[in-house]
Amino acid sequence: QVQLVESGGGVVQPGRSLRLSCAASGFTFRTYTMHWVRQAPGKGLEWVAAISYDGSNELYADSVKGRFDISRDNSKDTLYLQVNSLRAEETAVYYCARGTTNHYFDYWGQGTLVTVSS
Amino acid sequence: IVLTQSPATLSLSPGERATLSCRASQSVRSHLAWYQQKPGQAPRLLIYDASNRATGIPARFSGSGSGTDFTLTISSLEPEDFAVYYCQHRNNWPLSFGGGTKVEI
Numbered sequence: 362q363v364q365l366v367e368s369g370g371g372v373v374q375p376g377r378s379l380r381l382s383c384a385a386s387g388f389t390f391r392t393y394t395m396h397w398v399r400q401a402p403g404k405g406l407e408w409v410a411a412i413s414y415d416g417s418n419e420l421y422a423d424s425v426k427g428r429f430d431i432s433r434d435n436s437k438d439t440l441y442l443q444v445n446s447l448r449a450e451e452t453a454v455y456y457c458a459r460g461t462t463n464h465y466f467d468y469w470g471q472g473t474l475v476t477v478s479s
Numbered sequence: 480i481v482l483t484q485s486p487a488t489l490s491l492s493p494g495e496r497a498t499l500s501c502r503a504s505q506s507v508r509s510h511l512a513w514y515q516q517k518p519g520q521a522p523r524l525l526i527y528d529a530s531n532r533a534t535g536i537p538a539r540f541s542g543s544g545s546g547t548d549f550t551l552t553i554s555s556l557e558p559e560d561f562a563v564y565y566c567q568h569r570n571n572w573p574l575s576f577g578g579g580t581k582v583e584i
Binding site for chain 1: 510512514516521522523524527528533565567569572573574575576577578579
């Protein structure tokens with residue numbers, strides 16, 4: 362069965378960095394576009410970034426462009442999100458999600474919590 | 480594209496019909512999905528391309544609409560349907576979600 366398992370979250374000071382990971386299994390990872398979506402506590406969902414199946418194309422929300430970097434290692438079936446210059450308002454659960462061919466999200470991980478606080 | 484969902488909260492009883500609305504700030508054609516999220520869980524895809532049920536989704540869930548106005552209907556609420564529902568468009572980049580509708584007992 363499809364599984365997505367995020368890791369790498371934690372407490373970080375404003376302005377610092379973290380690297381989030383998402384380990385995929387149960388499907389042919391290298392053939393799917395992958396996404397990161399975040400959700401602040403008690404708030405709605407926000408799409409963050411996407412990467413094409415082969416890593417050749419990356420897209421970002423305007424709010425994170427230039428500070429976040431999405432990448433993937435298809436030999437390890439793993440998706441990454443490097444989050445830099447973090448802000449307090451970016452405290453959220455970060456989900457990785459598998460993209461359908463039509464850019465919906467058909468499988469999600471359980472999320473990893475990033476808390477930005479001094 | 481801004482997606483506006485209404486109402487913010489819908490208070491209903493099991494067995495009742497739920498009608499949720501999602502309005503887009505510009506046309507998204509039929510490029511809209513609906514998700515269900517329960518507390519402490521990741522979202523689950525219910526409907527894609529406005530009216531197509533995702534795999535394993537019960538027939539009591541249905542979607543309709545095109546352009547800027549969309550509706551998710553739950554024909555007869557089951558206890559497990561009380562949750563938050565989000566719409567999402569994929570018409571262009573960036574992708575975005577609506578603010579959500581909470582369906583409560």
